[in-house]
Amino acid sequence: MRINKHGLLAYIGRRLASTIPVMLIVALFVFSLLYIAPGDPAVIIAGDQATPENIEKIRATLGLERPFVVRFGEWLWAVMQGDLGTSIFTNQPVTQLIAQRVEPTLSLMVVTLLLVLTIAVPMGVLAAWKAGKWVDRVVMVVAVLGFSVPVFVVGYLLAYCFSVQLNWLPVQGYTPLSEGIWPWFRSLILPSASLGFVYMALIARITRTAMLEVLTQDYVKTARSKGLGEPKVLFVHALKNASVPIITVVGIGVALLIGGAVVTESVFVLPGIGRLTVDAIMQRDYAVIQGVVLVFSLAYVLINLGIDVLYTLVDPRIRY
Amino acid sequence: MPLLSVENLRTHFRTADGILRAVDGVSFTVNAGETVAIVGESGCGKSVTANSILRLIPESIGKIAGRIVFEGRDLLGLPIKQMRQIRGNEISMIFQEPMTSLNPVLTIGYQLSETLRLHQGLTAAQALARSVEMLTLVGIPEPAKRVRQYPHQLSGGMRQRVMIALALACSPKLLIADEPTTALDVTIQAQILELMHELKSSAGAAILIITHDLGVVAEIADRVIVMYAGRKVEEAPVEKLFRTPQHPYTQGLLDAAPKLGASLKNSEGRLSEIPGMVPSPKETIVGCSFAARCARVSQRCREVVPSLEPKSADHFVACHHAI
Amino acid sequence: MSATPTPIYSGPIEQGDLFPAARKSRGFLALIRRHPTIALGSALLFVILILAIFAPYLWTVDPNALSPAHRGRPPSLRNWFGTDLFGRDLYSRVLYGARVSLAIGFSVAVMSSIVGLVLGLISGFIRWTDAIIMRVMDGLMSIPPILLAIALMALMQGSIINVFVSITIAEIPRVARLVRSVVLSLREQPYIDGAIAAGTTTPMIIWRHVLPNAIAPLIVQATYVCASAMILEAILSFIGAGTPPSLPSWGTIMSDGRAVWQIKPYIILFPAAFLSLTILAVNLLGDGLRDALDPRMAKRF
Numbered sequence: 001m002r003i004n005k006h007g008l009l010a011y012i013g014r015r016l017a018s019t020i021p022v023m024l025i026v027a028l029f030v031f032s033l034l035y036i037a038p039g040d041p042a043v044i045i046a047g048d049q050a051t052p053e054n055i056e057k058i059r060a061t062l063g064l065e066r067p068f069v070v071r072f073g074e075w076l077w078a079v080m081q082g083d084l085g086t087s088i089f090t091n092q093p094v095t096q097l098i099a100q101r102v103e104p105t106l107s108l109m110v111v112t113l114l115l116v117l118t119i120a121v122p123m124g125v126l127a128a129w130k131a132g133k134w135v136d137r138v139v140m141v142v143a144v145l146g147f148s149v150p151v152f153v154v155g156y157l158l159a160y161c162f163s164v165q166l167n168w169l170p171v172q173g174y175t176p177l178s179e180g181i182w183p184w185f186r187s188l189i190l191p192s193a194s195l196g197f198v199y200m201a202l203i204a205r206i207t208r209t210a211m212l213e214v215l216t217q218d219y220v221k222t223a224r225s226k227g228l229g230e231p232k233v234l235f236v237h238a239l240k241n242a243s244v245p246i247i248t249v250v251g252i253g254v255a256l257l258i259g260g261a262v263v264t265e266s267v268f269v270l271p272g273i274g275r276l277t278v279d280a281i282m283q284r285d286y287a288v289i290q291g292v293v294l295v296f297s298l299a300y301v302l303i304n305l306g307i308d309v310l311y312t313l314v315d316p317r318i319r320y
Numbered sequence: 321m322p323l324l325s326v327e328n329l330r331t332h333f334r335t336a337d338g339i340l341r342a343v344d345g346v347s348f349t350v351n352a353g354e355t356v357a358i359v360g361e362s363g364c365g366k367s368v369t370a371n372s373i374l375r376l377i378p379e380s381i382g383k384i385a386g387r388i389v390f391e392g393r394d395l396l397g398l399p400i401k402q403m404r405q406i407r408g409n410e411i412s413m414i415f416q417e418p419m420t421s422l423n424p425v426l427t428i429g430y431q432l433s434e435t436l437r438l439h440q441g442l443t444a445a446q447a448l449a450r451s452v453e454m455l456t457l458v459g460i461p462e463p464a465k466r467v468r469q470y471p472h473q474l475s476g477g478m479r480q481r482v483m484i485a486l487a488l489a490c491s492p493k494l495l496i497a498d499e500p501t502t503a504l505d506v507t508i509q510a511q512i513l514e515l516m517h518e519l520k521s522s523a524g525a526a527i528l529i530i531t532h533d534l535g536v537v538a539e540i541a542d543r544v545i546v547m548y549a550g551r552k553v554e555e556a557p558v559e560k561l562f563r564t565p566q567h568p569y570t571q572g573l574l575d576a577a578p579k580l581g582a583s584l585k586n587s588e589g590r591l592s593e594i595p596g597m598v599p600s601p602k603e604t605i606v607g608c609s610f611a612a613r614c615a616r617v618s619q620r621c622r623e624v625v626p627s628l629e630p631k632s633a634d635h636f637v638a639c640h641h642a643i
Numbered sequence: 644m645s646a647t648p649t650p651i652y653s654g655p656i657e658q659g660d661l662f663p664a665a666r667k668s669r670g671f672l673a674l675i676r677r678h679p680t681i682a683l684g685s686a687l688l689f690v691i692l693i694l695a696i697f698a699p700y701l702w703t704v705d706p707n708a709l710s711p712a713h714r715g716r717p718p719s720l721r722n723w724f725g726t727d728l729f730g731r732d733l734y735s736r737v738l739y740g741a742r743v744s745l746a747i748g749f750s751v752a753v754m755s756s757i758v759g760l761v762l763g764l765i766s767g768f769i770r771w772t773d774a775i776i777m778r779v780m781d782g783l784m785s786i787p788p789i790l791l792a793i794a795l796m797a798l799m800q801g802s803i804i805n806v807f808v809s810i811t812i813a814e815i816p817r818v819a820r821l822v823r824s825v826v827l828s829l830r831e832q833p834y835i836d837g838a839i840a841a842g843t844t845t846p847m848i849i850w851r852h853v854l855p856n857a858i859a860p861l862i863v864q865a866t867y868v869c870a871s872a873m874i875l876e877a878i879l880s881f882i883g884a885g886t887p888p889s890l891p892s893w894g895t896i897m898s899d900g901r902a903v904w905q906i907k908p909y910i911i912l913f914p915a916a917f918l919s920l921t922i923l924a925v926n927l928l929g930d931g932l933r934d935a936l937d938p939r940m941a942k943r944f
Contacts, residue, residue, distance in 0.1 A: 021778055022778065022781050022782050022785055023782075023785070024782075025778060025779055025781070025782030025783075026782050026785055026786060028782075029782060029783070029786075030794065033794060033795070033798060034798065131380075132380060133380075144923065144926055144927065144930065145923065147870075147926065148870070148919055148922040148923035148925075148926045149919040149922070149923075150874045150877055150878065150915075150918060150919070150922070151878075152877075152878070152881055152897070152915075153915040153918065153919055156904060156908075156911055156915065157915075160904075160905075160908060164905050171905070217420060218415060218417055218420040218421045219420060219421055219422055219423040219424070221376055221415070221421075222415060222421045222422065222423070222483075222486075223423065224376060224407070225374055225376055225407055225408060225412065225413045225415075226407060226408035226412070226434065226435045226438070226486070227404040227405060227406070227407035227408035227409055227435070227438060227439065228404070228408075228434065228438065229404060232434075236426075237423050237426070240423075240425045240426070241423070241424065241425055255787040255788065256787075258787040258789075258790070259787045259788060259789030259790065259878075260789075262789055262790075262793075262878070262882070263789075263878055263881065263882070266881070266882060266901075277790070277793065278882045278883075280797075281793055281796070281797055281882060281883065281884045282882075282883055284797060286797055286798070289793065289794055289797050290794075292790065293786055293790050293791075293794050296786070296787055296790055297785045297786045297787075297790075300785055300786075300787060301785050314425070315424075315425055316424070316425060316470045316472075317424060317425075317470070317472050
């Protein structure tokens with residue numbers, strides 16, 4: 001398969017360039033939120049337990065008498081150098097806090113993605129193949145249930161069944177990769193399943209829809225007329241053509257993963273960035289929230305760029 | 321013994337408005353090495369007939385009944401696994417739209433190799449080499465380069481040649497061609513027909529060609545079957561059909577073709593047409609389905625369905641008032 | 644599809660046909676059978692709506708009434724769903740909690756549809772605003788919705804109005820995008836050119852051509868927004884960033900039961916069940932509406 005390397009790199013370059021204005025808007029939003037919100041910014045940052053001296057100190061650091069653009073510029077410059085500010089509550093640099101907690105969150109998201117793809121895509125293919133029969137209806141019903149039940153509900157349900165009652169899996173806690181692959185994976189099964197439930201529903205549905213569309217195409221009939229078996233027809237001829245919309249939804253769904261991670265980590269007590277965010281919200285630690293929002297948004301944007309590149313691998317008609 | 325014998329084929333579809341009897345009791349045979357053409361207007365059921373032979377109609381959409389005997393075996397009674405061994409191998413098919421009949425995300429070489437590896441057990445390398453051979457055979461220039469390309473990089477004519485290569489790759493005994501030239505330019509049409517003819521002689525395959533174009537029929541067919549509203553109305557060797565058509569519908573089709581030298585000034589001026597339209601799906605027709613449009617219609621035509629009668633040893637017609 | 648023939652000879656089922664007889668159904672029951680999802684979704688939603696509106700009359704007590712003597716009791720005749728750790732009756736709390744979820748769901752759906760519609764129309768019709776508005780929408784959409792809501796709530800007091808505002812802001816971009824794409828695709832149509840050439844004013848074009856085309860996808864999107872808003876509200880309340888404790892929402896009730904869920908699962912169970920059913924109902928309704936309003940998606944044969 002020949003990919004136009006020059007064209008592809010140029011495209012990636014263009015896309016990266018266009019993410020800059022988007023990220024600027026995110027940064028602007030995150031930064032100015034503090035000042036748009038009702039109330040005195042210094043009081044908000046200082047938190048509920050602040051003394052008047054704290055508030056004054058914070059007010060001095062903020063330097064509110066200087067023009068907005070100057071303050072934004074300084075803050076932005078610091079961010080681009082990796083300085084996301086300092087946590088009000090713990091006094092640690094936000095960047096460090098985030099870095100400490102990256103592994104559990106990243107692991108959770110990767111395992112969830114793998115689980116979802118290996119289960120949801122075949123489900124969708126099956127439903128499309130047997131469209132109208134009971135298999136199809138069952139898959140669709142499960143799918144609707146899937147994104148009707150919120151993440152934490154699924155989490156508690158699964159935890160109740162498999163941990164409390166059956167005792168097969170740990171009810172909470174995270175085992176780092178350094179302690180072995182199987183213990184690591186084992187601690188992530190329940191959280192990934194809960195987090196992935198919604199995602200699976202979406203992917204199964206879009207797979208089914210895309211496959212239905214593709215299965216009416218002439219080239220599928222040609223494939224059958226050549227005497228190819230159904231698995232080959234479905235997974236090689238049809239699925240590859242259905243991949244573009246499926247990959248698109250995978251990309252969009254990453255936002256769900258990120259959001260859901262926040263809750264899942266609370267339910268299963270995983271020491272990740274989600275928990276960090278929840279604690280920060282309880283303590284009104286705005287610096288941490290700012291940092292987390294920035295990091296996750298950037299990740300989301302970059303992942304979607306990766307998705308666009310992935311299209312070229314799947315469909316040779318898409319070239320940039 | 322004929323290569324293919326279709327006996328009382330019926331293919332019905334279930335629609336929101338009732339049953340669609342696309343093919344309603346059609347019987348014919350194809351002998352080894354012969355070229356048989358099925359002609360008719362759009363919607364007469366000829367494509368459905370072709371698709372039914374290879375059982376390419378999804379079960380949930382349509383049901384096929386009757387007998388389709390290929391080399392002594394009834395295809396409709398075969399388990400699907402054995403049917404798959406026949407498809408692409410002993411009977412293969414080419415379709416009308418070369419644009420959409422090839423998979424856009426797989427290379428030409430892959431799509432060709434698939435059949436070879438499946439039916440002839442070749443390795444990947446062997447299959448690729450043979451694919452290049454096949455491409456040369458169907459007249460595609462620079463086959464080694466084309467084999468690694470994707471369908472969207474080829475022109476319509478070339479794609480149809482690839483389809484032919486695909487169909488002939490495993491040397492089938494019967495090639496079913498469903499309107500193979502309809503979507504192509506006239507000049508390309510001629511080339512493709514020429515190609516099919518050559519390959520047929522060298523490979524010894526029989527061809528069942530579906531078309532609405534009488535020019536194609538005249539060019540390539542040995543015998544012709546005329547279909548109307550899901551039934552066969554006439555069958556004859558090609559010369560006899562063109563010289564002495566027996567069914568009013570066939571006569572109408574022949575008359576409708578524009579003639580060289582015609583102009584509005586002389587007697588052959590106006591293009592003649594068959595009055596009326598193909599029956600609407602919501603009508604229930606009693607008697608001959610062509611009665612509403614026939615110049616020779618009588619009361620009997622409106623009551624009794626005409627059956628197929630032989631007018632001579634090889635010429636059959638279903639009409640109460642054959643010409 | 645090349646396998647489907649142009650209909651040529653069809654009619655009612657007769658003897659000798661290969662398909663068994665099918666009945667053509669009419670009437671209300673037939674309507675339900677043809678659109679089971681809409682029927683089921685609306686029925687469920689209606690029941691929950693009744694429960695929420697008539698909560699005070701359905702054998703409930705004050706949802707905030709503390710009763711230290713009856714803390715953490717499992718379901719019984721006295722407390723149908725049991726009590727939480729403060730002795731509050733869970734049945735009452737769950738029923739009153741329905742009000743919060745439904746209120747947020749509907750109001751966010753309505754408000755985000757209105758604002759999204761306006762923004763989409765503006766950016767679709769007034770070219771120079773398109774770049775700005777869409778960039779801002781893209782920016783907002785890059786932030787995962789839950790984080791957006793969290794960031795907004797972190798700065799405001801926990802109150803139902805603020806929850807409403809935060810979630811609405813998070814949902815607007817998707818609606819705006821949808822309306823904009825409808826407007827843009829309509830602008831390509833020749834009949835719009837014709838209308839403009841005939842002197843039709845822009846407001847008239849919007850009224851006569853754009854709105855009718857936009858209304859169907861907008862309604863379907865609104866149901867999904869409603870479901871999404873309910874989930875977001877529940878999550879916010881669950882992590883403590885939602886409605887204040889005096890206004891019980893299903894998320895808050897579940898959050899209260901977090902510490903002891905392994906021994907007293909019913910505190911989480913009941914609000915979870917209600918929440919899931921409500922969201923399911925809304926999703927079913929949305930799916931059903933989408934299938935009914937979009938002819939392409941209608942089942943074939």
